[in-house]
Structure formats: C-alpha cells, structure tokens
Amino acid sequence: MARIDNLVIEFTEEDARPFHHPHDDALVVSIRVEDYNTHLVLVDNGSFTDILYYPAFWQMRIEREWLVPTNASLVGFGGMRVYPLGAITMPVMVGDYPQQIIIDITFLVIDCSSAYNAIVGRPTLNSWKVVTSTYHLMIKFPTEYGVGEVCRD
Template sequence: MTFTDEDAERIHHPHDDAIFITLLIANYTTRRVLVDNGSSADILYYPTFRQMRLRRNQLCLVNSPLVGFGGMKVQPVGTITLPVMVGSYPQQITEEVNFLVVDCSSSHNAIIGRPTLNSWKAVTSTYHLSVRFLTEYGVGQMQGDQLATRECYLAMLAMNKHV
C-alpha cells in the first residue's frame, strides 16, 4: 500500500491535523472518529453510545481503568462489541470491534486504536490524512475529514476554557 503526491492534493498543507473519519458502527453513521495509532484501546464515548440508542444493560463491566497521557485515569462504564464497517463497496470490511465505553467530555465520538487498525491490516498516513486497508477486493481507503478535524480541535479548546 502506497500513498502518492496525488493523494495529498485535496489536503490543505502545511498541516499537523489528526485523522478523523466516518464509520458505520452498529448501523449508525458515526462522524468524528479519531484514528489513533498511539491508542492501545478502541473507545466509544458514552454520549455517542446513547445516541446510538444502545442500552446500558448491554455493557459488560470492566474493572481496569484507562490511563491516559499524563497519568490521568478514567474508569470505563463498560465494554461492548459492535460491528464496524469501514470503506465503501466493494473495498470494504465489516468486523466486530470491542469498544471501551467511557463517560467523559470529548469533541469526538470514538477512537479507533491499534487493536482495530491491526485487525484491518491498516496503514495510516497523517500527511495524506488517509487510512488504507486490505479487503477481498483490493485496497480500501478512508479519507480523513480535515474540516471535522479542525472543528474538533476548536471544540476541545472551547471545552478546556470552561474547565
């Protein structure tokens, strides 16, 4: 899997933007999903969980906290396994993803971390704001949404002002 200069033409450069994509999670179109190669877990934020009309009794309890940057600990509400579809037909895959559900403020809705990126055999390019992955029908791709990335960043800054 390779990325070319042509793949970067739709991106405003220079940038240091994160990769935000849209995924179909449990038949729910989920925007503002952060692709995070540095995350050892896949995260679903509780407000998104509620918007998906899932019920708290569907969660499995988990006792180990998440430890974030700077040592901050967050106790997950629980875990849930949901089908996630990535890509567009025919270069798409659907896999079950085990999400940790956390109830804390965030400007995005979910995080796809290394467990899922590895199961997809995904390759990410922050320069191209793109994720590529193998499918039965060739290489699939999810293009990051640069506008959503910048909106999330501004929303996070606004949230931090009120803390």
C-alpha cells in the same frame, strides 16, 4: 468480482492534493458502527484500546444493560484515571463497497468529555491491516476486492 492477491498499498501525491500543506491535523474519519454513521472518529496509532464516548453510545440508543463490566482503567493526559462504564462489541464497517471491511470491535465506553465520538486504536488498526498516513489524512487497507480507503472526515 475477482479476488486480488498480493496487494500493494501506496499513497501518492494525488492522495494529498485536497489538503493545504503543511498541516498538523489529526486523522479523523467516519465509520459505520452497528447501524449508525459515526463521525469524528480519531484514528490513533498510539492508543492501546478502542473507545466509544458515552454521548455517542447514548445517541445510538443502545441499552446500557448491554455493557459488559470491565476492570480496565485508562490514564488520561493529566494522569487522572478514567474507569469505563463497560465494554461492548459491535460490528464496524469501513470503506465503500466492494472495498470494505466489516469486523466486530470491542469498545470501552467512557463517560467523559471529548472532541471525538470514538477512538480507533491499535487493536482494530492491526486487525484491519491498516496503513495510516497523517500526511495524506487517510487510511488504506487490503480487502478481498482491492485496496479500500477512508479519507479524513
């Protein structure tokens, strides 16, 4: 396939058609982490880090010894500090071939309850050059072969 330069990323009303409007749904997608299809991944433009919750980490059957110690701490909505079990870098794939991206992401592994398996924050969204639309419940991003997209989970 030929490489496409100077891509224009746009959202159309057709992209929004599958959803009942108005809505206030969170942008939740599925991505491939390592060799695992990971559902319930929150796309969070407000998060300064990428998070993998321990139950998802455990289900991936990754050895806990692979976690790299970290001094980071996070502050939750209630102001309580959460200390990660460690950090791990894994390849993540989004999109469908050939409009896809594969990039290594460093996740902080957190052992606390959540409705999500992971959170993808600004570091990753910026590295993917993602454009998010909560109205359309999708993300779009440039690839070597056109605009890739991931719709809500």
